[in-house]
Amino acid sequence: MESPVRKYLHQLFNDTTAMDGGDLADYIPELAKADPEVFSIALTTxxxxxYSxxxxxxxxxIQSISKPFAYASALTDRGLEAISAKVGVEPTGEAFNELSLEKGTNRPKNPMINAGAITIHSMLAEPDSSLEDRANHTVEFFSRLAGRKLEMDESVFRSELETADRNFALAHMLRNLGVFEEHAHQVVAGYVAQCAIKVNVRDLAVMGATLANRGMHPFTGERVASRDVARxxxxxxxxxxxxxxxxxWFSDVGIPAKSGVSGGILGVLPGQVGIGVFSPRLxxxxxxxxGVNVFNKLSQDMGLHLLNAGIFGSNTIRSVSEGDDETVMRLQGVIQFSGAEAILHRMASLECDPGTMVFDLTKVTRLDAMARRMxxxxxxxxxxxxxxxxxxxxxEVLPDPDLGGSTYPIRRETP
Incomplete structure (x- = not known):
């Protein structure tokens, strides 16, 4: 049985492909060479x-999508207290490349703006690490998040470094204010190398799912980051x-996210999924x-707004009993997208000849709109x-279960 999730993504992909507005990031010569028609979507539970x-x-x-992952690495390396002493967590309301600093402390206001990200990069690995050590450390940590070995794009690194004057200026100002002591040019070069790490959209979804799973990799089972770091x-x-x-974004979409100027967007819904979208026009x-359109549709259609999310780790499948002629699947709780996806996956994995399939919804509290459809x-x-x-x-948590063509499942009384 083909998963309706993949069918939905194909429909979403086809509906969005016709959108051809926006421009490439031409201020970085290598990014200006990108194929504007490339488009991909991936979702990892x-x-x-x-599904992709x-x-x-x-x-x-990866560009600026590297910032949350570098922040996770720095928190893992140095701890929250040390990182918080150098970089705050407040939104700025300003552009990403502004020198947004707190009065009195001179801390960059958060690790997602360039000033904060440059400072975070200076704190990767051990104190006094070289440019090469920090670059290797970053690639290794990102590779663990992706579950495969990642590499840096040398041509993009060189191209971006040649146009990094504003980042060099930010770094010199930060060093002058005592935010970090490392050589400004080396820190910026390391930060640019961090942004030049190559990923595909499936990598983004897996890396996001690792954060969604409180730092536990969904495939390898490795704890890449602690629960506190992921939170x-x-x-x-x-x-x-x-x-x-x-x-x-949070009001309309409600999915924690990070974008990059190469055209990627990462989304993470705690306890459910990681999402990656790539399309270069900005x-x-x-x-x-x-990418923005895809996330808006996912949020609306699948009920993925964070404030609609259910309890982390709730298991929608209580049990499955397989007999010779009858299989009974007992469900429970509030069923949303991720729970419905798990149910469909279990349906598809049942290897049985045509027989009776019984679904017990006695302990189900609610199915949201997307879960009902799935x-x-x-x-x-x-x-x-x-x-x-x-x-x-x-x-009757599933009223009027019309399967199409006036076909309905058979109602069975509670045993």
Whole structure:
């Protein structure tokens, strides 16, 4: 049974492909050479399943999407107290490349603006680490998040370094104010190398899912970051991940996110999914035009707004009993997108000849709109495959379960 999640992503991809507004980031010569038509979407659940469409293996440089991951690395290396002494967590309401500093402390206001990100890079690895040590440390940490070995794009690194005058100015000012002591040019070179690490959209989704899973990698099972680190990173992504548009983004989309000028957008919904979108054309705020549209649709259609999210780690499948002629799946709790996806995955994994499939919703509190659509699609496909589908739903949490063509599952009384 093909997953309705992949079908939905294909529909979303096709509906968004026609959007051709926006411009490439031409102030970095190598990024100005990007193919403007490349487009991909990926979604990874905390249970370790990735769905992707489009040019999902096309690599691009991570750019500013590196900032939350570098912040996670620095927190892991030095601890929250040491990092907080150098970089704050307040939104600025200003552009990403402004010198936004706190009065009195001279701390950059948050790690998502360039001044904060440069400072964070100076604190990666051990104190007094060389440029090469910090670069290698960054690639290694990002590779653990992605679950595969990542590399740096040398041509983009050189191109971006040649146009980094403002970042050099920021670094010299920060060093002059005593925010860090390392050589300003070396820190900026390391930061630019960090931004030039190559990923694809599937990598972004997996890296996001690791944060969504409280620092535990959904495929390797490695604890890449502590729960406290993952929570801290997501908190700052909420308040400052989309720069001066962060408030509007959270109100409209409600998914902690970070964008990059190469055209990528990372989204993380705690306890559910990591999301990656890539399309190089940017709007005036430097965000992917198609990417912003995709996130708006995902939030609306799948109910992924953070303030609609359910309890972290709730398991929607209580049990599955398989007999010779009958399989019973008992469900529970509030079922949202991630729970419905888990149910559909379990449906698809059941290797049985056409027989009776019983779904017990006795302990289900609610199905949200997207979960309802996904669940009904799963029941429809089971029926089409020749299964007899029965429903135990004493509280009618799934009213009018129309599978199409005046077909309904058979109601069974509560045992």
């Amino acid at each position: 905390i249970d370790g399943r990735t 469409v489009g040019d999902d293996e096309r690599e691009f440089t 801290q990173v997501l908190a700052v992504m909420v308040s400052a991940g989309m720069y001066d548009a962060s408030g509007t 709007d005036p705020k430097g965000n992917s035009v198609r 669940f009904l699609e799963g029941l429809r496909r089971l029926t089409a495959d020749g299964h007899r589908v029965e429903l135990i739903d004493p509280d």
